[in-house]
Amino acid sequence: MAEQTIINMVNEVFIDSFEIPADKLVPEANIFNDLGLDSLDIVDLVVALQKKFAVAIRDDERVRTIRTLGDIYNFIQLIKTEGNK
Amino acid sequence: MRLLKLIYLNITFYAFYIIFSLVFIPLLTVFIVCCRLILSHRQTMKRLRRVIVWYGTVAIRILPFPLIRVEYKNYARNEGRGPFIFVSNHRSSSDPFLMACPCLFYEAIQVVNIWPFRLPVLGIIAKLAGYLSVREMPFEDFFAKTTKLLREGVSIVVFPEGTRSRDNSVGQFHGAIFRAAIEVKTPIVPLCITGSELIPPIGSMLLRPGVIKIHQLKPLLWEEYAGFSPFKLKNHVRQMIINEVAAMEK
Numbered sequence: 001m002a003e004q005t006i007i008n009m010v011n012e013v014f015i016d017s018f019e020i021p022a023d024k025l026v027p028e029a030n031i032f033n034d035l036g037l038d039s040l041d042i043v044d045l046v047v048a049l050q051k052k053f054a055v056a057i058r059d060d061e062r063v064r065t066i067r068t069l070g071d072i073y074n075f076i077q078l079i080k081t082e083g084n085k
Numbered sequence: 086m087r088l089l090k091l092i093y094l095n096i097t098f099y100a101f102y103i104i105f106s107l108v109f110i111p112l113l114t115v116f117i118v119c120c121r122l123i124l125s126h127r128q129t130m131k132r133l134r135r136v137i138v139w140y141g142t143v144a145i146r147i148l149p150f151p152l153i154r155v156e157y158k159n160y161a162r163n164e165g166r167g168p169f170i171f172v173s174n175h176r177s178s179s180d181p182f183l184m185a186c187p188c189l190f191y192e193a194i195q196v197v198n199i200w201p202f203r204l205p206v207l208g209i210i211a212k213l214a215g216y217l218s219v220r221e222m223p224f225e226d227f228f229a230k231t232t233k234l235l236r237e238g239v240s241i242v243v244f245p246e247g248t249r250s251r252d253n254s255v256g257q258f259h260g261a262i263f264r265a266a267i268e269v270k271t272p273i274v275p276l277c278i279t280g281s282e283l284i285p286p287i288g289s290m291l292l293r294p295g296v297i298k299i300h301q302l303k304p305l306l307w308e309e310y311a312g313f314s315p316f317k318l319k320n321h322v323r324q325m326i327i328n329e330v331a332a333m334e335k
Binding site: 018019032033036038039040041 | 224264314320
């Protein structure tokens with residue numbers, strides 16, 4: 001999956017599920033401090049990402065290390081690459 | 086002159102506060118024991134919570150007066166009988182006492198951090214009154230307890246930033262209580278506090294003379310937020326508070 005496609009799809013999740021304006025969705029945005037998600041919102045985010053990308057990430061320990069939107073782009077890219085192997 | 090005021094305020098406040106607490110807390114204990122002997126647990130809790138609010142009123146509005154004045158403006162007078170979820174910004178350790186203003190005529194508990202439970206005597210009373218230490222319980226327990234309290238008619242006071250602001254800005258909100266609000270369809274009352282940041286400052290017990298302003302906004306009714314996600318709701322309430330705080334500090 002192309003990098004830009006992943007970025008667009010992740011951004012769509014934030015816009016559709018959390019109604020966050022597109023101009024706030026920059027790779028360096030901290031999902032807690034800048035976008036305002038909390039630990040409960042992360043559960044909703046994971047569910048939305050699973051649905052959007054048809055992947056299972058709920059029990060993936062790497063989710064806990066995610067801090068920025070860029071981390072999510074990279075994480076999804078990684079998951080997709082692993083899935084294709 | 087300013088130094089004299091500072092010394093006078095702190096000596097008189099803490100002296101009166103200790104004397105008041107030494108008298109009030111044993112009387113409260115006797116009162117609650119008597120209530121429990123003749124009333125149900127539920128009725129006793131109701132009285133305990135109401136009395137705690139009166140304790141807060143004396144501590145924050147009467148003892149430090151006139152060097153610390155509390156200006157309380159309620160834009161929502163006579164709008165509904167509750168229960169409500171009172172949502173406030175958080176600047177100082179005096180803020181929980183300030184909640185006596187909006188809660189004066191309601192049975193209410195507060196959602197607190199860990200440290201208030203560790204206060205001698207007051208921590209025990211808070212626990213007895215059913216105050217919730219949000220950091221010490223999983224979300225499922227918090228959700229079950231808050232929804233049960235709201236259904237019983239108990240209002241809940243929260244500081245959803247989770248900690249005191251260090252720069253007077255309104256931090257990001259945690260959404261746990263907003264999920265309970267949606268579940269029980271409870272009106273949310275935004276509370277906006279300014280002026281408490283030096284009464285006392287973070288890391289100090291030294292009170293500075295000043296004016297604390299509390300503005301209670303109109304309740305956000307369930308009919309107004311029906312269909313909101315918890316994320317949208319918490320940010321909506323946060324923005325209401327940010328706007329009012331900005332207006333208060335102009």
